[in-house]
Amino acid sequence: MKQYNVGIIGATGMVGQRFTTILDSHPWFNIKVLAASSRTAGKRYEDAVGTRWKLSIPMPDSVKDMVVMNAEEDIEKIGELVDFVFCAVNLSKEETRALEEKYAKAEIPVVSNNSANRHTPDVPMVVPELNPEHIVIIPAQRERLGTKRGFIAVKSNCSLQSYVPPLFPLHEKFGVEDVLVCTYQAISGAGRTFETWPEILDNVIPYIGGEEEKSEQEPLKLWGHIEGNVIKDAEEPHFTAQCLRVPVSDGHTAAVFVRFKNKPTKEEILDIWKNFSGVPQELKLPMAPEHFLNYFDDPNLPQPKLQRNLEKGMAVSIGRLREDTQYDYKFVCVSHNTLRGAAGGAVELAELLAAKGYFD
Numbered sequence: 001m002k003q004y005n006v007g008i009i010g011a012t013g014m015v016g017q018r019f020t021t022i023l024d025s026h027p028w029f030n031i032k033v034l035a036a037s038s039r040t041a042g043k044r045y046e047d048a049v050g051t052r053w054k055l056s057i058p059m060p061d062s063v064k065d066m067v068v069m070n071a072e073e074d075i076e077k078i079g080e081l082v083d084f085v086f087c088a089v090n091l092s093k094e095e096t097r098a099l100e101e102k103y104a105k106a107e108i109p110v111v112s113n114n115s116a117n118r119h120t121p122d123v124p125m126v127v128p129e130l131n132p133e134h135i136v137i138i139p140a141q142r143e144r145l146g147t148k149r150g151f152i153a154v155k156s157n158c159s160l161q162s163y164v165p166p167l168f169p170l171h172e173k174f175g176v177e178d179v180l181v182c183t184y185q186a187i188s189g190a191g192r193t194f195e196t197w198p199e200i201l202d203n204v205i206p207y208i209g210g211e212e213e214k215s216e217q218e219p220l221k222l223w224g225h226i227e228g229n230v231i232k233d234a235e236e237p238h239f240t241a242q243c244l245r246v247p248v249s250d251g252h253t254a255a256v257f258v259r260f261k262n263k264p265t266k267e268e269i270l271d272i273w274k275n276f277s278g279v280p281q282e283l284k285l286p287m288a289p290e291h292f293l294n295y296f297d298d299p300n301l302p303q304p305k306l307q308r309n310l311e312k313g314m315a316v317s318i319g320r321l322r323e324d325t326q327y328d329y330k331f332v333c334v335s336h337n338t339l340r341g342a343a344g345g346a347v348e349l350a351e352l353l354a355a356k357g358y359f360d
């Protein structure tokens with residue numbers, strides 16, 4: 001496979017740190033640029049991160065001495081060094097949108113973790129196992145931006161990456177009508193650790209700003225279809241969500257209640273989950289899990305602590321499927337929020353784009 005030089009914009013942040021550990025040994029992608037704000041630009045990466053390293057695994061030696069570039073001022077120089085960038089910055093939506101467009105217009109494709117462009121109608125928002133076909137919107141986006149190579153592609157919010165994948169193949173066959181979901185989200189999703197957030201121990205926070213709206217609306221773009229130059233959101237299934245922050249380091253859990261148009265049997269659901277695989281598995285993308293959807297019969301599973309790292313943190317773990325008194329079925333699922341839900345999902349999306357020639 002062809003090799004690609006890549007940059008990480010927001011490299012010093014929590015998601016940026018994850019990118020360095022995933023890309024350190026990546027067979028196709030080589031880190032050539034680490035960039036962040038003017039506060040850290042010019043420093044060695046190890047010094048720029050300082051005490052902010054938030055992962056339980058160590059910083060890769062290969063990035064420690066790289067000098068952090070200025071993400072806003074060095075765009076032209078960065079363009080000479082990389083084939084595309086990953087972007088994960090904590091700027092406002094307007095600032096993020098402007099920054100991502102600047103890169104795209106400088107002919108540097110952007111694979112983004114940020115939410116700013118998720119609802120831009122010609123920006124594909126992709127979970128590669130679910131809606132890989134949405135990447136064909138990219139030529140229309142390039143036309144709007146006036147670019148030859150440059151474009152923006154995004155991954156969806158981390159919360160829905162546990163409960164949408166199990167529902168996706170069921171919707172195709174049985175028509176998912178209504179979904180009620182409660183998420184129990186890890187503190188790394190807020191960029192925090194137990195050291196920086198001791199108040200979360202022995203506690204639950206009942207509000208995560210903006211999360212319930214994302215959890216209800218973003219699935220409809222994943223189920224959307226291309227019409228002319230835009231992706232039109234689907235109108236169903238109907239989602240209602242409550243999102244809670246819980247004292248877990250990594251791994252979001254979701255409790256799901258689902259009503260179908262045509263109610264399947266439990267065996268039919270389990271059979272679909274067992275046999276589900278998508279384009280990443282077909283193409284054998286390096287980041288793709290062998291089995292995306294994994295069902296556990298033990299009623300004590302899945303647990304974030306035990307299942308979050310399944311298949312490099314890229315698999316979804318499901319359990320406790322049973323009939324419900326008000327909906328048709330209920331179940332529980334878990335996925336790793338900074339691997340499948342953030343950096344890992346973005347790397348898998350970049351692999352899909354590379355395999356389909358969008359960086360050439």
Ligand SMILES: NC(=O)c1ccc[n+]([C@@H]2O[C@H](COP(=O)([O-])OP(=O)(O)OC[C@H]3O[C@@H](n4cnc5c(N)ncnc54)[C@H](OP(=O)(O)O)[C@@H]3O)[C@@H](O)[C@H]2O)c1
Binds near residue numbers: 091
């Ligand atoms: N944490 C998660 O689980 C998760 C999951 C999915 C998506 N996301 C999204 O990913 C993004 C980053 O999240 P995070 O948790 O990694 O945030 P974070 O730890 O706060 O890191 C933010 C990064 O943005 C950089 N930055 C700030 N201002 C900048 C500027 N003007 N120009 C360029 N870079 C700038 C920071 O650089 P300095 O070091 O120079 O300040 C830092 O590298 C957010 O949009 C978040 O919503 C996070």
